[in-house]
Amino acid sequence: MGRFRTERRWRAAAVVAAVVVAAGLVWFKPWALWVDETVHEALPAAQATPTPGSPTSAMPSSAATPSTAPSGPVTVARGSFISHEHATTGTVKIVRLADGGHTLRLEGLDTSNGPDLRVWLSDAPVKAGTAGWRVFDEGKYVNLAKLKGNKGDQNYALPADVDWAAYPSVSIWCDRFDVSFGAARLVRT
Template sequence: MGRGRKRLSRPLAIGVLVVAVTGIGLGLYWFQPWKLWQDETVQEALPSVVAPTAPPAGAPSASPSPAPRPRTLAGGALISHEHATSGSVKLVRLADGSHVVRLEDLDTSNGPDLRVWLTDAPVKEGRAGWHVFDDGAYVSLGKLKGNKGSQNYALPADIDPSRYTSVSIWCDRFDVSFGAAELART
């Protein structure tokens, strides 16, 4: 009678071990805790104006007019939500009429599946990042390039930037804001 128990307990132990190892593997994949200790710094310059080309040889030269410069339309300081976050955000219209969201001096935690969102929701403090951008419209401007530094995110041409009032560093995997900034019009 004792032999039957040993036969049952060994497959049960192996089954429990397989489930535990699988669960740990899935948990590590899902949470990616090592990213909390990995910083990725990105330093991008604000996209500049393309220098005008010289007139063809023999053509009368007109006095060069100053090239249009990028113009900041709105900006704000990042506040912390789920993770300590600092830096500033600017909504910039470039000389060609396109728009970028610029993160400057960003400092936040790294994490799985971080995105930059342009939203129409107000920035709420004190909610630890949960349920702060659940309502309203947003545009994902792409994956966060780095959790530190200064970087640019182009707005799609069909997006009207005046409809949006805030920017969030958003963790798409867990639906939580790491930090956000209200965009005050300048």
């Protein structure tokens, strides 16, 4: 009878251990650290919008007038990433598009992959070292989107109702573990 109880306990312990390991794998997603997702997006192109009464496509493009020529994308702020929880490099830009909208652009991004990574605008200061790992959710922040890839160039449209100048930093934020993988201070150009 004692042997039967011991076997039952071992089986129960094995089942509990298997459930804990499975839950841990689902929660932590350790394989994400070795799987890179590379994104190569071009900066959104400007589209010329003729004003009423202006010549249209009958005019050669080389003779476009100022009223039909796009003003083109203009970088209005920029910064370079520093590493926090994981080694992170690359640059970030706020780009004003010809239509007046703004895009946050990551260029040459290189960081670790991870579970639930987000791109955040924040009012928190960028701090080097472990002091900067967890500050970005303490004040105001805007969760722009899920990070498209942990490497490459990518664009994130800024909502029209967001005053990006009120958020002087950008973080690659792991929402699962409330930690910054890397961050950049935005400086107006």
